[in-house]
Amino acid sequence: MPKISFKGLNMPDSPIRKLTPIADGAKALGRHVIHLNIGQPDVQTPPMAMEAVRSMDRTVLEYSPSEGFVSYRKGLASYYSSVGVDVTPEQIMVTTGGSEALAFAFMACLNPGDEVIIPEPFYANYNGFAATAGVRIVPVTALLDDGFALPSMDAFEELITERTKAILICNPGNPSGRKYENDSLDTLAELVKKHDLYLVADEVYREFDYDGKLSRSVLSMEGLEDNAILVDSVSKRYSMCGARIGALVTRNASVYRAAMKFAMARLSPPTMAQVASEAALKTPASYFEEIRLEYMQRRDVLVEGLREIPGVVCPTPGGAFYAVARFPIDDCDVFCKWILESFQWEGATVMLAPNTGFYATPGLGKQEIRMAYVLEVSEIRKAVTCIAEALKVYPGVVMPRTQSHS
Amino acid sequence: MPKISFKGLNMPDSPIRKLTPIADGAKALGRHVIHLNIGQPDVQTPPMAMEAVRSMDRTVLEYSPSEGFVSYRKGLASYYSSVGVDVTPEQIMVTTGGSEALAFAFMACLNPGDEVIIPEPFYANYNGFAATAGVRIVPVTALLDDGFALPSMDAFEELITERTKAILICNPGNPSGRKYENDSLDTLAELVKKHDLYLVADEVYREFDYDGKLSRSVLSMEGLEDNAILVDSVSKRYSMCGARIGALVTRNASVYRAAMKFAMARLSPPTMAQVASEAALKTPASYFEEIRLEYMQRRDVLVEGLREIPGVVCPTPGGAFYAVARFPIDDCDVFCKWILESFQWEGATVMLAPNTGFYATPGLGKQEIRMAYVLEVSEIRKAVTCIAEALKVYPGVVMPRTQSHS
Numbered sequence: 001m002p003k004i005s006f007k008g009l010n011m012p013d014s015p016i017r018k019l020t021p022i023a024d025g026a027k028a029l030g031r032h033v034i035h036l037n038i039g040q041p042d043v044q045t046p047p048m049a050m051e052a053v054r055s056m057d058r059t060v061l062e063y064s065p066s067e068g069f070v071s072y073r074k075g076l077a078s079y080y081s082s083v084g085v086d087v088t089p090e091q092i093m094v095t096t097g098g099s100e101a102l103a104f105a106f107m108a109c110l111n112p113g114d115e116v117i118i119p120e121p122f123y124a125n126y127n128g129f130a131a132t133a134g135v136r137i138v139p140v141t142a143l144l145d146d147g148f149a150l151p152s153m154d155a156f157e158e159l160i161t162e163r164t165k166a167i168l169i170c171n172p173g174n175p176s177g178r179k180y181e182n183d184s185l186d187t188l189a190e191l192v193k194k195h196d197l198y199l200v201a202d203e204v205y206r207e208f209d210y211d212g213k214l215s216r217s218v219l220s221m222e223g224l225e226d227n228a229i230l231v232d233s234v235s236k237r238y239s240m241c242g243a244r245i246g247a248l249v250t251r252n253a254s255v256y257r258a259a260m261k262f263a264m265a266r267l268s269p270p271t272m273a274q275v276a277s278e279a280a281l282k283t284p285a286s287y288f289e290e291i292r293l294e295y296m297q298r299r300d301v302l303v304e305g306l307r308e309i310p311g312v313v314c315p316t317p318g319g320a321f322y323a324v325a326r327f328p329i330d331d332c333d334v335f336c337k338w339i340l341e342s343f344q345w346e347g348a349t350v351m352l353a354p355n356t357g358f359y360a361t362p363g364l365g366k367q368e369i370r371m372a373y374v375l376e377v378s379e380i381r382k383a384v385t386c387i388a389e390a391l392k393v394y395p396g397v398v399m400p401r402t403q404s405h406s
Numbered sequence: 407m408p409k410i411s412f413k414g415l416n417m418p419d420s421p422i423r424k425l426t427p428i429a430d431g432a433k434a435l436g437r438h439v440i441h442l443n444i445g446q447p448d449v450q451t452p453p454m455a456m457e458a459v460r461s462m463d464r465t466v467l468e469y470s471p472s473e474g475f476v477s478y479r480k481g482l483a484s485y486y487s488s489v490g491v492d493v494t495p496e497q498i499m500v501t502t503g504g505s506e507a508l509a510f511a512f513m514a515c516l517n518p519g520d521e522v523i524i525p526e527p528f529y530a531n532y533n534g535f536a537a538t539a540g541v542r543i544v545p546v547t548a549l550l551d552d553g554f555a556l557p558s559m560d561a562f563e564e565l566i567t568e569r570t571k572a573i574l575i576c577n578p579g580n581p582s583g584r585k586y587e588n589d590s591l592d593t594l595a596e597l598v599k600k601h602d603l604y605l606v607a608d609e610v611y612r613e614f615d616y617d618g619k620l621s622r623s624v625l626s627m628e629g630l631e632d633n634a635i636l637v638d639s640v641s642k643r644y645s646m647c648g649a650r651i652g653a654l655v656t657r658n659a660s661v662y663r664a665a666m667k668f669a670m671a672r673l674s675p676p677t678m679a680q681v682a683s684e685a686a687l688k689t690p691a692s693y694f695e696e697i698r699l700e701y702m703q704r705r706d707v708l709v710e711g712l713r714e715i716p717g718v719v720c721p722t723p724g725g726a727f728y729a730v731a732r733f734p735i736d737d738c739d740v741f742c743k744w745i746l747e748s749f750q751w752e753g754a755t756v757m758l759a760p761n762t763g764f765y766a767t768p769g770l771g772k773q774e775i776r777m778a779y780v781l782e783v784s785e786i787r788k789a790v791t792c793i794a795e796a797l798k799v800y801p802g803v804v805m806p807r808t809q810s811h812s
Contacts (some may be wrong), residue, residue: 001513001602001633001658001660002571002572002602002603002604002632002633003516003741004514004660004664005513005515005516005517005520005664006513006517007513007514007517007664008513008514008515008661008663008664008665008667008668011664011667011668011671012455012667013667013670014472014667014671016670017472017670018670022473028425038469040468040469041466042463043466044466045464045466045467049467050462050464050465050467050592051461053458053459053460053678054459054460054461054462056456056459056460057610058451058456059450059451059453059456060447060448060449060450060451060645061445061451061456061645061646061648061649061682062647062648063444063446063645063648064648065426066420066423071719074727085664096650096672097672097673099671099672099673100672103672107411107413107414107538108410108411108413108414109408109410109411109414110411111411111412111413112518114539114621125670125671125672125744127671128667128668128670128672129671131512132538132539132668132671133538134518134540146560155570163639165408165409166408188675196407196408197408198408203694226407226408227407227408234524239466239467240467241467241468241469241673241674242467242468242469242470242593242676242677243467243676243677243678244650244673244674244675244677246501249678251608252608253408253409254407254598255410255414256414257412257414258411258414258415258417260416261414261416261417261419261420261534262417262534262538263533263555264419264420264422264423264424264531264534265417265420265505265534265538266502266505266506266509266532266534266535267503267531267647267650268650269650270648270649270650270676270678270679271649271650272649272676272678272679272682273676273678273679276467276678298606309475364665373706383675
C-alpha cells in the first residue's frame with residue numbers, strides 16, 4: 001500500500017471536531033449533548049440573506065469571477081467604510097470562508113520554512129493552513145492569568161529570526177475572547193514596520209465586541225499599507241457558517257496579485273452563498289445590537305457560573321463568543337473525552353474543546369478548556385451545572401494549592 | 407515592503423482566465439466576445455436542484471459535517487453504484503469543488519518534493535494544487551497527432567523515480583477531450599500496482615462521453631483498492647459550476663483519514679450547494695441524454711468547422727467538452743491576445759485558451775489552442791468564422807510545410 005504523506009500523518013486533528021465520534025456515541029445512548037465545542041451560533045441568519053437565495057432567478061448556477069462578484073465586492077467596500085476601513089473593491093478578494101483567505105495569505109507571502117509568529121493559544125485550524133503552506137508557526141505565549149493580553153513586544157522580538165515573515169493575530173480572539181487595546185496594536189504596528197513583516201489579522205469576530213467600541217482594524221492602522229492583510233468572513237457576523245464566504249483584503253497589490261493566482265486555481269467561491277452574503281450586507285444595525293446584548297448575557301451566565309465552581313478560573317472575554325477557563329483537572333483531553341463517555345447529569349452531557357489543541361508549545365493548556373457560548377442561556381446554565389457536577393466526580397481532579405507566601 | 411513568496415511569484419497564471427482583462431477591454435469597446443476559453447456550460451442546471459434551495463426551510467445557515475451531509479453521501483453512494491462503482495458513504499468525502507478534492511489528495515498522499523506523473527497537456531489548475539502541496543509534476547507527453555492517447559507504459563516507466571508517488575489522469579480528458587480505452591487503463595493499473603503508486607483520477611466529465619459507453623472508473627478497476635483515488639465534481643455533470651461541490655472517493659482508509667484532517671481545518675463544504683447537489687442526484691437520465699446529443703452536435707460543428715480552415719488540425723474528442731486544435735500560428739499566447747485586442751469579425755471576437763498553459767514541458771503546445779464547446783451551435787459557428795477570418799490576417803501565420811518524403 002502506498003504511504004500517506006508526513007503532513008497527513010502529523011497534522012493534528014481539530015480539537016473542535018475530533019471528539020465528534022465520541023459525542024455521537026453519547027447521543028446514540030440517548031444523552032442530550034450540549035455543544036460548547038464549536039462556534040456554530042444558534043442565531044437566526046438575517047432573513048433577507050436566505051430570501052435573496054430563494055428569489056434568485058438564475059437558471060444556470062455559474063462560476064463567479066475568481067475574486068468574487070463585483071457587486072458583492074462593492075457592497076463589501078461600503079461595509080468596510082462603515083467600520084472605518086477605506087478600501088476599494090479591487091482590494092477585496094472574496095474567498096471560500098475566512099479559512100481560504102488565510103490559506104491564500106500564507107501561500108502568497110511565506111515560503112516553506114518561513115516563520116509566522118502567533119500569540120498562543122490560537123485558533124487551531126491555523127495549524128492546518130500552516131502545514132499546507134509548509135510554514136512554521138512560532139508561538140508567543142499569552143497567559144490566562146493576564147486575560148490573554150497581547151504578549152510584550154520584547155517577547156515577540158526575541159522570536160524574530162531571518163525566517164520570520166509575518167505576525168498573525170486574531171482580534172477579537174478565538175479561543176481567548178481577548179480584545180486588544182489600541183495602544184497594544186500601535187506598538188505591534190511599530191514592531192511590524194521595524195522588521196518589515198506582514199501583519200495578518202483575523203477579524204471575523206469584529207461585531208462581537210462587548211464594550212461597544214469596535215476593535216481597531218489592521219487596515220485602519222497608518223503606515224501598514226504594504227504590511228497589513230485582513231482575513232474576514234460572513235460566518236459569525238451573520239450566523240452564516242455554512243455559506244463558506246470570506247474575504248482577503250489588502251492594499252498591497254503584489255500580495256493581491258499573488259493570491260489571485262491561487263484564487264484562479266480553485267476557480268471561484270460559491271455562487272449562491274455570495275448572493276446570500278451580498279444581501280446580508282443590508283442587515284440593520286438593530287440585528288447586531290440585539291445579538292450583542294444576547295451574547296453578553298450568555299457570556300455572563302457562562303463566566304459567572306464557571307467562577308462559582310471551586311478551582312475554576314475564567315477571565316472575562318471582551319469579544320468574540322468564546323471563553324477559556326482553567327479547570328482543576330489533570331488533563332483536558334482526558335476530561336473532555338471522559339465527560340462525553342462516562343458522565344451525564346439529568347440525561348445531558350457537554351462537548352468541550354480541550355485547549356491543548358490551541359497551543360503550539362507542547363504541554364501548555366493542559367488544564368484549560370475552550371467553550372463557545374453560542375447557545376441559549378438555558379442551555380448554557382445546564383452546561384455549567386453539568387460541568388460543576390462532573391468536576392465533583394471526575395477521577396483526575398487536581399485542586400490548585402492555595403497560594404503560599406514562600 | 408515585505409516580499410511575496412516564490413510560489414506566489416512563480417505560480418503560472420491560469421491560461422483559462424488570465425486574458426480576462428483583455429476580454430473586458432474588448433467588451434468595453436462594444437465587441438461581442440464569444441467565450442470558448444472556459445468550460446462554463448450554458449446548459450440549464452436541473453430545476454430540481456435550484457428548487458431544493460428555494461424551498462429550504464432552514465433559518466440558520468449552519469456548517470455541515472466536514473465530510474459533508476450524510477444524506478448527500480448516501481445519495482452519492484447510490485449514484486456511484488449506478489455507474490458501476492460500489493462504495494460506501496464512509497468512503498466519500500464531500501469537498502469544495504473537484505479542486506479541493508485534488509488538493510486534499512495531494513496533501514494527504516505526497517510530501518513536498520514528491521513527484522506525480524501526469525499526461526500532458528493537462529488541466530492547468532493542477533499546477534496550482536501541486537504548487538500548494540510542494541509537489542513536483544513530471545509530465546509524460548501525449549501527442550495531438552495521436553489524438554492525445556495515453557502515452558506508452560514505457561514512457562511512463564522511464565519517468566518513475568524513488569520520488570514518484572502517484573500518477574494522475576483525467577478521463578475523459580481536459581483539455582484533450584480524450585477518452586481512454588479500457589485496455590490502456592488496465593495496462594496503467596498494472597504499472598501502478600507494480601510500483602505501488604497512487605492512481606488519482608479526475609473523472610468530472612464522466613457523463614460527457616460520445617460513444618455512449620461510460621469510461622471505466624478508477625474505482626471499478628480490480629486490485630487498486632489501496633491505490634485508487636477518485637476526484638469528482640457536480641460542476642459539469644449538472645451544469646452547477648458555481649455550486650463548488652465535489653468529492654474525494656477512496657477505499658483507502660488511511661488516505662481518507664489523512665484527507666479528513668485537511669477537511670476539518672477548512673470546516674465544511676458549502677451548505678446550500680450541498681442541498682442543491684443532493685437534489686440534483688434525482689436528475690433523470692433523459693437530461694443527460696439530451697445534453698449528450700447537444701454536445702455531440704456542438705463538437706461536430708466546432709471540429710468540422712475548424713478542419714475546413716487551411717492549416718488547422720483537430721482530433722475528434724471522445725468525451726468532455728473541449729477540443730484542442732493545432733493552428734498555423736507562431737505563438738498561441740500572442741494569437742489569443744491579438745484576436746481579443748486587434749481583431750473583430752462583424753463586431754465579434756473570440757476568447758480562447760492558449761494550450762501552452764496546459765503543458766509542463768516548456769516550449770510545447772505553442773501552436774495549440776483549447777476550445778470549450780459549451781455554447782449554442784450558432785455561437786460556435788460564429789466563433790469558427792471569426793477564427794477563420796482572423797487566421798487570414800494574423801501577422802504571425804506559419805503555414806505547415808507539406809510533408810515531404812525525405
